[in-house]
Amino acid sequence: MNKLIYLLFLAFTGQQALAQDINQIITKDYADRLIKTLSSDEMQGRGTYTEGIDKAASFIESEFKAIGLMPLAGESGYRQNFTKNESDQRPLFNVAGMIPGKSKAKEIVVFSGHYDHLGIVKGNAQDSIANGADDDASGVTAMIALAKYYKALNNNERTLIFVAFTAEEIGGFGAKYFSKKLNPDDVVAMFNIEMIGKESKFGKNAAFITGFDKSDFGKILQKNLEGTEFTFHPDPYPSQNLFYRSDNATLAALGVPAHTISTDQIDKDPYYHTVKDEYSTLDTENILATIKAIAKSAISIVKGTDTPSRIPRLVEN
Structure with a gap:
């Protein structure tokens, strides 16, 4: 009997080790499938209020379902439906799912990326679809892959929310609506991921964090990556005001x-906001390395052992 128990224990621990092996969970083929689908011509550039963005939302919903995410509290499904304002009642929808926390369920960690892009634009004789492979199919791919990883890990003490924002390109309306549905005091940290498809100015295995000096968020992430090749750096483009130009700002x-x-080297990216932002221009190894670095560096925040310092409020909720 004791031998049987021992063998069962070995089998269980082996399964746990496999479940926690990030290289088995976040593979190149998996990431490629996500980003190729989101940036395909079928999605028509994922322009706001288009058939293409509805297709993209449906795809993200199917991935959330396959992972086993729960809808957010108060929502019947993964879509957060809303409108821009009283004078514009056309439908908008974020796509959001969650993994409930264990001992610290009221504390929330958000992982996000925006899934809208420019849609059909004035391009050239051959192409008019702004596919938005880097901006921001790469970030949404990371967000979905992180959901898959943390669901497999199953050790999050805090509640994790994964959200694909809409309408970022026309004013950040998805993030603004999402923020109104939360008590900001309950949100411990937000990992917004945007444009990770090309090598940074710091070289391989490196990324930058906007607003690095505004909290100790970046220092916590870097601490968790000690002993690895990957490094996080402060935003090297302060003149671009990137901290207030993405969905983290609200x-x-x-x-x-x-x-x-x-x-992204945004000061010289020749594909930014053009029809040439396609999968073929991406460095998929860079995407994979960045996703895995985020997964590892966020772990102490996910587990509830680290809490980043707050940013001074600019506005009241």
């Missing part, structure tokens, strides 16, 4: 340590 203004992680 929650950051409410005091949340909400930061964007990116690798």
